[in-house]
Amino acid sequence: xxxxxxxxxxLSVQRGNYAASLPGPLLFVALRTxxxxxxxxxxxRSTTLLPLQPLTLSQTVLIAMPSYIAFKHITWSLTxxxxxxxxxxxxxxxxxxLAFEVLTSYIYTLHPINPTYSPSLLIPGAILNFIGxxxxxxxxxxxxxxxxxxxxxGKIYTGGLWGVVxxxxxxxxxxxxxxxxxxxxxxxxxxxxxxxxxMNFVFNAIPGIEAYMKEKYGSQWExxxxxxxxxxxxxxx
Numbered sequence: 197x198x199x200x201x202x203x204x205x206x207l208s209v210q211r212g213n214y215a216a217s218l219p220g221p222l223l224f225v226a227l228r229t230x231x232x233x234x235x236x237x238x239x240x241r242s243t244t245l246l247p248l249q250p251l252t253l254s255q256t257v258l259i260a261m262p263s264y265i266a267f268k269h270i271t272w273s274l275t276x277x278x279x280x281x282x283x284x285x286x287x288x289x290x291x292x293x294l295a296f297e298v299l300t301s302y303i304y305t306l307h308p309i310n311p312t313y314s315p316s317l318l319i320p321g322a323i324l325n326f327i328g329x330x331x332x333x334x335x336x337x338x339x340x341x342x343x344x345x346x347x348x349x350g351k352i353y354t355g356g357l358w359g360v361v362x363x364x365x366x367x368x369x370x371x372x373x374x375x376x377x378x379x380x381x382x383x384x385x386x387x388x389x390x391x392x393x394x395m396n397f398v399f400n401a402i403p404g405i406e407a408y409m410k411e412k413y414g415s416q417w418e419x420x421x422x423x424x425x426x427x428x429x430x431x432x433x
Contacts, residue, residue: 210280211408220281221273227290228266231297235259238301258304261325261376262297268329276340303381312382321379328372335364352420361426366397402427
């Protein structure tokens with residue numbers, strides 16, 4: 197990922213571009229909203245939304261998790277994201293999340309023949325999912341409020357969990373992805389699902405954002421690196 201400002205048709209986050217734009221966020225919101233009816237259709241094996249079928253506890257939880265993820269994404273895109281969201285970014289970002297959620301719901305429907313599935317993982321997985329999402333959302337709100345205060349202009353926020361790891365949001369993504377996938381398909385699927393997140397963060401997203409931060413903030417960012425040693429997981433990376 198380049199540290200230069202992304203082009204208008206780029207799939208990258210538009211670092212440094214704070215121009216207001218509605219089409220991208222609205223497309224992203226529309227795609228994320230679709231997850232609720234689509235997961236319902238897959239989990240209930242229905243062909244129509246109406247009349248609504250009663251849901252089991254497992255089905256209810258497995259719809260609630262991607263719904264909460266979608267809520268977090270929508271909240272972030274409409275209120276917390278400062279950079280401009282392009283239409284290509286919104287389309288591929290929204291579609292990729294939806295695709296993973298569709299796959300996860302489908303994996304769950306195969307649980308009778310999945311030797312690694314365990315119903316005992318449903319509630320622990322859901323708890324981890326909700327904790328991960330809530331922690332990320334709270335951390336993002338804390339950082340947003342810090343940035344909105346004119347006294348903090350040009351400063352980097354290292355309060356809360358941002359003082360533990362430099363990329364709290366990415367760490368929370370791994371946690372809630374593992375919880376969601378483990379609840380639906382077992383630990384092996386959870387490791388594979390969250391492992392994709394880890395690979396993207398370690399080899400793509402984190403190097404990109406940290407190179408941008410170093411270019412933008414210089415010695416201040418170097419100070420943050422000394423103060424907050426870990427990039428993603430305390431004691432690991």
